[in-house]
Amino acid sequence: xxxxxxxxxxxxxxxxxxxxxxxxxxxxxxxxxxxxxxxxxxxxxxxxxxxxxxxxxxxxxxxxxxxxxxxxxxxxxxxxxxxxxxxxxxxxxxxxxxxxxxxxxxxxxxxxxxxxxxxxxxxxxxxxxxxxxxxxxxxxxxxxxxxxxxxxxxxxxxxxxxxxxxxxxxxxxxxxxxxxxxxxxxxxxxxxxxxxxxxxxxxxxxxxxxxxxxxxxxxxxxxxxxxxxxxxxxxxxxxxxxxxxxxxxxxxxxxxxxxxxxxxxxxxxxxxxxxxxxxxxxxxxxxxxxxxxxxxxxxxxxxxxxxxxxxxxxxxxxxxxxxxxxxxxxxxxxxxxxxxxxxxxxxxxxxxxxxxxxxxxxxxxxxxxxxxxxxxxxxxxxxxxxxxxxxxxxxxxxxxxxxxxxxxxxxxxxxxxxxxxxxxxxxxxxxxxxxxxxxxxxxxxxxxxxxxxxxxxxxxxxxxxxxxxxxxxxxxxxxxxxxxxxxxxxxxxxxxxxxxxxxxxxxxxxxxxxxxxxxxxxxxxxxxxxxxxxxxxxxxxxxxxxxxxxxxxxxxxxxxx
Ligand code: NAD
Numbered sequence: 001x002x003x004x005x006x007x008x009x010x011x012x013x014x015x016x017x018x019x020x021x022x023x024x025x026x027x028x029x030x031x032x033x034x035x036x037x038x039x040x041x042x043x044x045x046x047x048x049x050x051x052x053x054x055x056x057x058x059x060x061x062x063x064x065x066x067x068x069x070x071x072x073x074x075x076x077x078x079x080x081x082x083x084x085x086x087x088x089x090x091x092x093x094x095x096x097x098x099x100x101x102x103x104x105x106x107x108x109x110x111x112x113x114x115x116x117x118x119x120x121x122x123x124x125x126x127x128x129x130x131x132x133x134x135x136x137x138x139x140x141x142x143x144x145x146x147x148x149x150x151x152x153x154x155x156x157x158x159x160x161x162x163x164x165x166x167x168x169x170x171x172x173x174x175x176x177x178x179x180x181x182x183x184x185x186x187x188x189x190x191x192x193x194x195x196x197x198x199x200x201x202x203x204x205x206x207x208x209x210x211x212x213x214x215x216x217x218x219x220x221x222x223x224x225x226x227x228x229x230x231x232x233x234x235x236x237x238x239x240x241x242x243x244x245x246x247x248x249x250x251x252x253x254x255x256x257x258x259x260x261x262x263x264x265x266x267x268x269x270x271x272x273x274x275x276x277x278x279x280x281x282x283x284x285x286x287x288x289x290x291x292x293x294x295x296x297x298x299x300x301x302x303x304x305x306x307x308x309x310x311x312x313x314x315x316x317x318x319x320x321x322x323x324x325x326x327x328x329x330x331x332x333x334x335x336x337x338x339x340x341x342x343x344x345x346x347x348x349x350x351x352x353x354x355x356x357x358x359x360x361x362x363x364x365x366x367x368x369x370x371x372x373x374x375x376x377x378x379x380x381x382x383x384x385x386x387x388x389x390x391x392x393x394x395x396x397x398x399x400x401x402x403x404x405x406x407x408x409x410x411x412x413x414x415x416x417x418x419x420x421x422x423x424x425x426x427x428x429x430x431x432x433x434x435x436x437x438x439x440x441x442x443x444x445x446x447x448x449x450x451x452x453x454x455x456x457x458x459x460x461x462x463x464x465x466x467x468x469x470x471x472x473x474x475x476x477x478x479x480x481x482x483x484x485x486x487x488x489x490x491x492x493x494x495x496x497x498x499x500x501x502x503x504x505x506x507x508x509x510x511x512x513x514x515x516x517x518x519x520x521x522x523x524x525x526x527x528x529x530x531x532x533x534x535x536x537x538x539x540x541x542x543x544x545x546x547x548x549x550x551x552x553x554x555x556x557x558x559x560x561x
Pocket of ligand 1 (some may be wrong): 160161251271275278290302303304305306307308337338339380381382384385399409410414435436454455468515543
């Protein structure tokens with residue numbers, strides 16, 4: 001057996017040869033093995049004799065991909081490639097990012113999650129189930145890669161807007177891991193998707209004979225907390241420098257776990273903090289258009305869940321940096337939830353809402369709250385389509401020269417208003433952004449381009465900045481730096497069209513700049529575990545993974561052909 005020399009991320013010291021090599025997605029190059037390599041590696045005759053460049057293979061893959069009859073068929077096809085040839089997979093996703101993102105992530109990944117147990121082919125992460133309690137360290141040791149830097153974990157309780165999908169949530173940490181690679185150039189071997197199987201309260205899954213998770217109700221209370229603790233400890237034991245990215249946990253657990261771990265380990269919750277930074281970046285950019293600085297904005301949220309409260313808290317941090325006291329900053333953020341305006345006299349408010357409860361009259365609906373408060377910005381994170389009514393929008397245009405209207409609920413069908421409605425009812429004055437994409441709108445000879453507040457703008461860069469510096473913590477300052485970096489990358493052309501985000505095509509550049517900004521904070525705050533490099537941007541770029549086939553010739557020694 002040959003010794004492997006240059007493909008040093010490969011976990012084993014031995015490089016497989018012959019048929020085994022073709023079954024290994026980390027090393028397989030398919031028809032791109034040269035004649036010399038085929039001879040050296042004993043795979044002559046195991047492939048058709050012709051040679052394809054990587055570009056040929058990409059062209060073949062994309063042709064087949066585009067011929068698939070449905071998005072879910074495209075998902076299965078492309079995930080199949082991941083299981084065959086990881087390098088080609090990441091190159092195809094990177095080169096076709098805009099086309100691939102809705103397949104490898106939302107919305108198609110949602111369908112894939114719902115069908116997980118039915119379309120399951122091969123595992124691509126670690127499942128830590130309740131039945132393995134007490135042995136998580138041992139289970140994690142079964143993962144073959146030693147240099148994991150980011151663990152993306154879900155417990156499947158709130159998958160996108162689809163609710164509790166139990167163990168089927170695995171498609172989400174896998175999708176986020178793919179986006180880390182594609183958007184920020186994080187090495188695929190550095191990412192580990194994990195699902196905590198703590199049961200499910202989804203009756204249809206519990207009754208599905210093919211369901212692959214534990215068939216019991218969700219763990220709650222101390223049993224749940226102990227399981228999460230054991231998971232965190234097992235990660236720290238095996239991968240002491242790793243960042244733990246929490247994704248799609250139920251609301252109550254998401255906030256609680258973030259509070260519990262944020263000052264102890266390197267961790268963040270993307271639904272809360274990543275969303276917050278994307279929205280804040282939109283507000284920073286909007287301030288350049290409206291000429292109203294963030295600290296002078298009065299923001300009314302529709303929805304006070306993970307996304308809304310997360311955005312509110314980061315806005316407070318940003319306003320404090322702009323000179324307000326915390327009390328003044330909180331006074332500029334108002335919330336309406338399913339029970340009406342969040343005011344101090346309301347009973348049974350959770351702690352996170354209490355922090356934004358003001359002395360004010362009780363108001364039960366959003367439209368009346370808009371009239372009473374006259375906000376400069378409204379942010380929809382309620383999954384309540386149509387709640388930004390024509391009346392609400394024209395009121396906003398009456399109160400403000402340039403009203404800020406962010407309808408962030410996903411998917412498109414849940415958006416609080418459409419882009420067209422926002423522009424029509426504000427007579428083209430709205431600075432509009434949405435969670436799901438909307439086409440540009442042409443009105444009275446002007447074209448308005450809605451911004452899409454996609455979380456993919458922020459988390460890959462934050463992750464990259466954290467892992468290359470081996471940061472000990474992820475702080476609000478890092479998310480603030482990420483938000484202002486993103487806002488600074490909006491081009492004059494986009495501003496001219498009213499758009500508050502850079503084009504998604506610039507995601508790689510955005511992520512690298514955000515990573516450098518995050519790294520800067522890590523160094524300034526003493527949170528980095530490496531010496532300060534001469535040039536931060538160069539340093540970040542030098543850590544970027546490029547999906548290129550390695551040459552085996554010269555890398556494989558001691559082989560007798
Ligand atoms: P969540 O379930 O935690 O919160 C939803 C909130 O909406 C709750 O406070 C609830 O009380 C409120 N609500 C429900 N019905 C209401 C009504 N009739 N009137 C007023 N408020 C009502 O959900 P979340 O995680 O906060 O996500 C909310 C939405 O934001 C989702 O649609 C999600 O897709 C979207 N989101 C978008 C982005 C993004 O665009 N980058 C990121 C994260 C979440």
